Amino acid sequence: MPYAVDFATVSTTGLESSPVADALAGLRANEARYFKNKYDHVFTVEPASDAASTVDRVSRILEEERGIVISSGPLEATEFEVENIRMAYVFYENGLSVNVMYAIDDSGKRAVGFKLSDGMEVPEELASFKFARQKSKLAGTIRGSYFVIKNEY
Numbered sequence: 001m002p003y004a005v006d007f008a009t010v011s012t013t014g015l016e017s018s019p020v021a022d023a024l025a026g027l028r029a030n031e032a033r034y035f036k037n038k039y040d041h042v043f044t045v046e047p048a049s050d051a052a053s054t055v056d057r058v059s060r061i062l063e064e065e066r067g068i069v070i071s072s073g074p075l076e077a078t079e080f081e082v083e084n085i086r087m088a089y090v091f092y093e094n095g096l097s098v099n100v101m102y103a104i105d106d107s108g109k110r111a112v113g114f115k116l117s118d119g120m121e122v123p124e125e126l127a128s129f130k131f132a133r134q135k136s137k138l139a140g141t142i143r144g145s146y147f148v149i150k151n152e153y
Contacts (some may be wrong), residue, residue, distance in 0.1 A: 002046045003076075005032035010138060014047060014076050020095035023117035026139035027097055028076075031089065033138065039082040048074035048090065058090045058100050061112060061153055068125050072096060084108070095120035102153065110149035115142050 003014060007029040012021040015028070032043035048055050054077040062068040072094035079088045085108065088100040095117030102110050114126060118140035122131065131143035 001050075002044045005029055005043045005045060007033040007036065007138060014045065015091065018075065018093050018095055018117075020117045020119045023119050023140060024091060024095045024097075026136065027095075027115055027117050027142060028091055030136045030138045030142065031097070031099075035082065041080065041082050043078065044080075045076040045078045045089070045091070048077050051077035051079070054079040054088050055090055057153070058088050058098055058112075061100055061149065062098070064151065065112065065149060066147060070096065070098065071123065071125060094123060096123060096126075100149075102149065111146050112149060113144060113146040115144045118142070 005028055010025050010029045012025040015021045015024050018024050028045070035041040035043045055074045059070070062070065070092060072092040074090050075093050076091045077089060081087070084104045086102045086104060090098050097115040099113045101113065114129065116122065116131065129145040131145045134142045134144060136142050
């Protein structure tokens with residue numbers, strides 16, 4: 001069942017099995033706040049098992065673009081469109097958040113972003129990336145990185 005993420009009251013709903021559930025919930029709330037403030041979009045997630053097509057799409061892009069296979073299990077996912085940009089998010093049990101930003105216009109930006117929850121180690125499959133740090137009242141210290149998508153999906 002879809003769950004609208006509340007960034008005023010951070011909840012671990014759907015993320016309880018993560019060893020960094022509180023930090024991952026803060027990271028998810030941080031994303032919800034961003035989309036509400038920038039696009040007036042309510043950030044809604046659902047269990048990964050109910051969003052298999054989104055998880056599969058994100059996994060396919062990671063593997064085809066960079067040969068990356070995320071070893072952690074997906075907990076939640078969402079897919080939506082804002083201002084002609086198709087967004088997809090997958091939140092993983094280890095505390096990783098992967099998002100795919102895919103502009104519908106051919107000339108638009110297309111990229112994959114990674115965010116690591118506070119307290120988690122960099123996953124082995126992402127060891128080659130450099131991560132920048134960002135402070136968040138909701139999520140503590142977020143470490144993030146990205147790469148540009150080159151192919152069509």
